[in-house]
Amino acid sequence: MKVDLLDLTTQYHMLQDEIDKAIKEVLEAGHFIMGPNVRKLEEEIAQFSGVKHAIAVANGTDALMLTLKALDIKEGDEVITTPFTFFASAETTSVVGATPVFADIDEKTLNIDPESIEKVITEKTKAIIPVHIFGQMADMDPIMAIAKKHNLYVIEDSAQAIGAEYKGKRAGSIGIAGTYSFFPTKNLGCYGDGGMIVTNDDELAAKLRLLRAHGSNKKYHHSIIGHNSRLDEIQAAILRVKLKYLDKWTELRRKNAHYYNSLLQGLEVITPYEAPECKHVFHQYVIRVKDRNGLEKYLNENGVSTAVYYPLAVHLQEVYKDLGYKAGDLPVSEKACEMSLALPMFPELTEEQQQYVTDRIKEYLSK
Template sequence: MVVPLVDLVIQYRNIREEILPAIEKVMSRGAFILGEELGLFEEEFARYCGGSHCVGVGSGTDALFLALRALGIGAGDEVLLPANTFVATAFAVSFTGATPVFVDVDRKDYNIDVTLIEGAITDRTRAIIPVHLYGQPAEMGEIMRLAKKYDLRVVEDACQAHGARYGFRPVGAIGDAGCFSFYPGKNLGAYGDGGAIVTNRADLAEKIRHLRNYAQKEKNVHPVIGYNSRLDSLQAAILRVKLRHLETWTENRRAAAKLYDERLWKAGIDVPKEKSGCRHVYHLYVIQHDARDELIRVMRDKGVFCGIHYPLPLHRQEPYRLVRKIPRNLPVSSEVCGKIVSLPMFPELTAEQVDHVSREIIHFTNGKMERIP
């Protein structure tokens, strides 16, 4: 049995009859940039996230950059973010001219360790980017409390967490702005790059709408330097179809995660734990294993494809070796990056596939234990 990490083709086959007419509609109208489909998607996605506004942009990276830029963050400012995230979270900060400051992560959920945030704040700190990593919400209650106390902006990186909830609140609409990626493999994925910002702040939505379209105030009038970063109409039309399926797909992911939990937990494997009161959307299902690299090799030989998210914490990426880190050596991020492994996870994953993957992991783990004298 071959089990891929992600399978985008099965999903396309299941919704082909809805997708093709949506594409045809855009093509036959010849309106590819901005326009009706984008406006409708923005309304629908804002509603889905419990936010008042949504602005579709070119990617999740652009969403983060434009949100920070619209909040006035730039050179001389510091922005706090977890060390264990995709590199784009830090790049977006760097694009503004501000300095990313890396904070260690919590061992239990891999998200920013909120007990370390206060010690990271200086008189230059302007914002925090909590990343809802793997689909598990960051500790937003405490983050919002600290942000209020120190007058910091909060830009949620929800690129892996469409539909996740912190308490009753969907992520993305809790801070000043929430940033989403529609990269094809995401829980809500386009057929190309795409992203969006969700916010309850009308002023911010307006600024971002302006910035994404060359900062054009009216035809040929550009009061500031703007960007070209718009979610195109074809992707918007595709995402409108897919958004209708997102809750079912999320429940399928959650069911697969529950099956993995049951199979692997009994065998003593370190499985992810859904935070109490939160809804984890399992963009990735990440376990820890001491023999991670060997496990991935053995599994691949048996047709099971795993991933690592991420093998190198950001403070060890070349451009960021010299930045400030809290604490100085980031022990949890440095340790877990050598043990984490992402198992196959996508909405169409079958119970038989989960059983197969789990059996192979348990078999591998037991074999290793038997060799320990």
């Protein structure tokens, strides 16, 4: 049997009539940038997330970068984030001229550890970017308390966690702003690049709308230096179709995760931990095993696609060697990088496929 890590074609075929119709309507209308679908998607995402404003942008990386810029994070400032994540969370800090500072992660959730945050705050610290890794929100109450104590911004990197909840609040709605990615592999993905910023702050929202469109809210009149970071109409139309199904897909992901948990029970495998105050949306189902590389090879040889998130922690990347970090500085993150392996996870995944995946894992571990 062949089991893909992610199956986007099955999802498309299920929605083909709706998606094709939405695309055709955009093509026939002839309005391709910042049109009615973008505006409606912004309203729908804001409502979905429980916030006042949603600002569509070109991609999830721009969502982070523009938010940092709108908050006047610049050279000489420091931003605390996690090293166990995709590069963009730190990269965008560097792009605006500030310095990323890395805090270690919680051993259970793999999210940034609030105690580790507190230890690395300096007089230069201006913001914290917790990443809601793999679809589970970070422990936001202590993070917000630390931010309040030190007068810091909190930007929720919710790229992997749209629809996730912490004590009933959805990802992106707790900090000064939250950012989403609509990269095709995300729980809500378009058929290209796309991103969104959500916030309850009126002033921040207004500035972000300027920044995404060359610093202009009136054609050929520019009040600030901005960027070209706009979501196009076709992608917005596709996302509006898919958004209607997101809650259903989330429940299917959660069902699949719980079934994996039952199948893997009793094995020398660390399965994902779901904190009691959280609703995990399982963007990825990531296990941890001692011989990760050996298991990865065996599964791939037997038709099971897997992925390693992430093979090298961000603080040890070559580009950040000047920051002075060395192996052993953030041991929990580094250990997670050595042990983590993502198994196939998508709403349409069948129990038969999951049984096949876990049977191959049992085979390998019993050798």
